[in-house]
Amino acid sequence: MSKSKKKLRVIPLGGLGEIGKNITVFEYDEDIIIVDCGVAFPEDEMMGIDLVLPDLTYLRNKKDKIRGIVLTHGHEDHIGALPYVLRDFNVPVYGTKLTLGLLKTKLEEHRMLSDTTLEVVQLGQTIELGVFQVEFIHSCHSIADAAALAIHTPVGIVLHTSDFKVDYTPIEGASINLARFAELGKKGVLLLMCDSTNAEREGYTLSERIVGETFEKIFVNIQGRIIVATFASNIHRVQQIINVAVNFNRKIAISGRSMVNVVNVALELGYLSAPEGTFIDINDINSYPFEKLMIITTGSQGEPMAALSRMASATHRQVEIVPGDLVVISATPIPGNEKMVSKTINNLFQKGAKVIYESLADIHVSGHACQEELKLIHSLVKPRFFMPVHGEYKHLIHHGLLAEQLGMPTKDIFIMDTGNILELDSSQAKLAGNAPSGKVFVDGLGVGDVGNIVLRDRKLLSQDGMVIIIITIDKETGTALTNPDIISRGFIYVRESEELIAEIRAITKSGLAECQGKDWSTIKNHVKKSLGDYLYTKTKRKPMILPIIMEV
Amino acid sequence: MSKSKKKLRVIPLGGLGEIGKNITVFEYDEDIIIVDCGVAFPEDEMMGIDLVLPDLTYLRNKKDKIRGIVLTHGHEDHIGALPYVLRDFNVPVYGTKLTLGLLKTKLEEHRMLSDTTLEVVQLGQTIELGVFQVEFIHSCHSIADAAALAIHTPVGIVLHTSDFKVDYTPIEGASINLARFAELGKKGVLLLMCDSTNAEREGYTLSERIVGETFEKIFVNIQGRIIVATFASNIHRVQQIINVAVNFNRKIAISGRSMVNVVNVALELGYLSAPEGTFIDINDINSYPFEKLMIITTGSQGEPMAALSRMASATHRQVEIVPGDLVVISATPIPGNEKMVSKTINNLFQKGAKVIYESLADIHVSGHACQEELKLIHSLVKPRFFMPVHGEYKHLIHHGLLAEQLGMPTKDIFIMDTGNILELDSSQAKLAGNAPSGKVFVDGLGVGDVGNIVLRDRKLLSQDGMVIIIITIDKETGTALTNPDIISRGFIYVRESEELIAEIRAITKSGLAECQGKDWSTIKNHVKKSLGDYLYTKTKRKPMILPIIMEV
Incomplete structure (x- = not known):
């Protein structure tokens, strides 16, 4: 060719x-x-x-x-x-x-x-x-x-x-x-x-510089601490926050693993700059008066484990939100994160902080x-x-x-x-x-070991939980030995549903009687079907039904 | 007093x-x-x-x-x-x-x-x-x-x-x-x-009338069908859609149960009006040329079972989206629904429809x-x-x-x-x-029978699934009789994880040996703990572990 x-x-x-x-x-x-x-x-x-x-x-x-x-x-x-x-x-x-x-x-x-x-x-x-x-x-x-x-x-x-x-x-x-x-x-x-x-x-998309100008305006008369959440990787945003902090004579503490990582890399490589002594350790913030403090943090998307969400839910180790704190969320919620961000904002307000976010000012582009x-x-x-x-x-x-x-x-x-x-x-x-x-899919340490069947089961389990039926069958005669055991999770409060459990037992037993002598897979399918129909009629729910047969 | x-x-x-x-x-x-x-x-x-x-x-x-x-x-x-x-x-x-x-x-x-x-x-x-x-x-x-x-x-x-x-x-x-x-x-x-x-x-919030004016502008040169999704209860919005349809000489079909219900109630009580013969049955839409048709539908929030989503995913019984269709979503996504709405929009585009939604025009107030x-x-x-x-x-x-x-x-x-x-x-x-x-909580037919424990279990099951361990114990001697049976759902592909299953068996058996003679609840807790630790180290997942003991 x-x-x-x-x-x-x-x-x-x-x-x-x-x-x-x-x-x-x-x-x-x-x-x-x-x-x-x-x-x-x-x-x-x-x-x-x-x-x-x-x-x-x-x-x-x-x-x-x-x-x-x-x-x-x-x-x-x-x-x-x-x-x-x-x-x-x-x-x-x-x-x-x-x-x-x-x-x-x-x-x-x-x-x-x-x-x-x-x-x-x-x-x-x-x-x-x-x-x-x-x-x-x-x-x-x-x-x-x-x-x-x-x-x-x-x-x-x-x-x-x-x-x-x-x-x-x-x-x-x-x-x-x-x-x-x-x-x-x-x-x-x-x-x-x-x-x-x-x-x-x-x-046109506005220039990044606009955000710095907004920061200058917002921060000018603030007496309390200022906490700014943004995307860790937005180095230019972080630089602007640093600049304003320096202008207003505030020390800066960093919170959140990815923010610490990125700021360290960027300082080391020369992509961020700040006068000597600008940064303080997050563990030392209580040695400084509130009006001299700025905290830059992760959590602008309301991620439950991120630093800002932990501050908002009072589970952050170093930062306890108090009335007078100003929190600025310098980001837009990524589609899907709106409610998590709202939750964080509501929690912060409830702790007495003033919160500024996208709908209120030009603090993100x-x-x-x-x-x-x-x-x-x-x-x-x-x-x-x-x-x-x-x-x-x-x-x-x-x-x-x-x-x-x-x-x-x-x-x-x-x-x-x-x-x-x-x-x-x-x-x-x-x-x-x-x-x-x-x-x-990456799940924990596994890469590619979770596929559609596993996800389908998780979805089913999340909707209506599961019911396990344990059936003991005599090896010789093939007849059920005792009352089936019923275990459920995520379906219904079993203790409050004795009638339902009794009915599940009865249906299982009559099913077993009908299937006597048949192979296990027929028995299991029969139990699944008859119980599934009964539970749906009774509760309009479809728990996963797992019959387990023990031969003894 | x-x-x-x-x-x-x-x-x-x-x-x-x-x-x-x-x-x-x-x-x-x-x-x-x-x-x-x-x-x-x-x-x-x-x-x-x-x-x-x-x-x-x-x-x-x-x-x-x-x-x-x-x-x-x-x-x-x-x-x-x-x-x-x-x-x-x-x-x-x-x-x-x-x-x-x-x-x-x-x-x-x-x-x-x-x-x-x-x-x-x-x-x-x-x-x-x-x-x-x-x-x-x-x-x-x-x-x-x-x-x-x-x-x-x-x-x-x-x-x-x-x-x-x-x-x-x-x-x-x-x-x-x-x-x-x-x-x-x-x-x-x-x-x-x-x-x-x-x-x-x-x-100020804009007047509802603005939306009608936008409809007039948008619909003026449309040759194909027009499909408008909005909130069923927004009678004034529906009236404006009807007015534009009548102006442009289009028949109207209604799709979606709540839209049908509300339109019927509103027509009956005099809150909606339309000239005789304006409405046609959704089953009859194929008897009219596309340029003479308007469909008013539910699904403006991307709800998976609503009529518009079914049209978008080609599962609607009467309406098949074809190139030339104009779909207007006359609503704003309620917080939390953004991704479902986007999915519907993407699906409609993929079927060749033109889709107009909030970010593109004043079609909602x-x-x-x-x-x-x-x-x-x-x-x-x-x-x-x-x-x-x-x-x-x-x-x-x-x-x-x-x-x-x-x-x-x-x-x-x-x-x-x-x-x-x-x-x-x-x-x-x-x-x-x-x-x-x-x-x-209302879940199916149950009101208040699902509480925090059931929801916590659903959440756990949805994240990492579950592993059931069935242990058979001799009534007389208290010793385990056979290899434990392992059943998992929503955790991992068991067939691809023989090594893991073998290890689960081994850990269970050694746990049983350690607990010989102890009461069942001790045995169960021991198995849960040792297996939980093992699986977390091995997979960084925390499936629900359910040991089931059968005494025979």
């Missing part, structure tokens, strides 16, 4: 039609690179699950082709799956200094750091991975050191924005490198893959581009083909409509789902089947 | 510090009236629960004093508990025509209609209930026929706004009777109880007053005392702050919790202890 006939395959193995676990495979002939490798957080119906990983079955037999994993930034939905994935795919990982700094902390926790090759890349630098040249472009996002990628391939340039916003007044360093986007656009971009998170929102910013990127890049990425289906659809409004032909826009394969040469793009894809 | 020494007790038994199950008791000497009697919907941790009722223990021994139940409007969180509560408290129920019309449907479903006394009250009318005169004042809310109540008591007037907004251009009938609020204010109002739902929102409206009410009523009601703690707090800003002394504002008792005479008000209060 001549080289010109070979195709580039772009395969999102996560992140499309869903929020989280972003990962894209780029494959050309004998070379593969992987861009990002994130986790998703479990949906309500994934009971007991801790994390969701992408299914990488597609790569199982292609390990030798993988030249490296390239990371765009250090958020969990872009790097969180690496400690699991690197066990199977031990390939070099490339990313900016902060991204790899955050990854290091994770790998250390998993005791995998020494086995992994991490290669720091500068923004602006291009690395060579097989046939691919991957160029790291300076970008802006709600974490420092974020990159967009220009992937130079044998069939053309793929521009992958990853998560971004256009912030003309960023807290640190340069703005997103729009000039490079324009240059690449002029040169000719084959495929644009662009962040769709805010594709439904009109206008998004890290993702809104429609006008997306239009800017499309106009600069002028891609031949377009794949909206990073979003639920509704976000991808609206991003597609936006591209159409800018004049792109519908046929050149690919609204794809996780697992779909896009095949491109230098002039054409088409869908070319599906790669295996899906969700791998 | 002279009459002047007697006190009025106002006891919210639900609805404060929470969303839902609104109910307030007014007690004076030998007379009690109850205002509203609603349900709440279960929180995530109330697994398997269908509905939450208020705990009415406080009224158990006071049945003879109850003169009646007064309803302000027909929403579930104000009337939904009546079919359960009326079983114990069979007292007359007073409300406006539509409110009682909706209640009738519920009582019919529970086969309780013939046992209940329902008394229709006109807006503007005053009824006498023991020492209380209850005046129904014309109000505005997201349901027709809503009332505010002026409760004339021996110690003064209590003005209870219930849920309201100030809509100067309502769809039907007069606006909220602000003149009467002003008159009462002039006369002197002892206590104001006022809706706090939107106390955090600045400005709130039914609750924002800050400027609340200020208006406070200024007209000028109450001596104020109790913010109907909201989470954060809403009550902000409503209290609003009253302070208007000049009310902090000591006259009572931020209360469900169950707190406020005692008033004509010049004083003070907190006077607590009435028993709480949540009664």
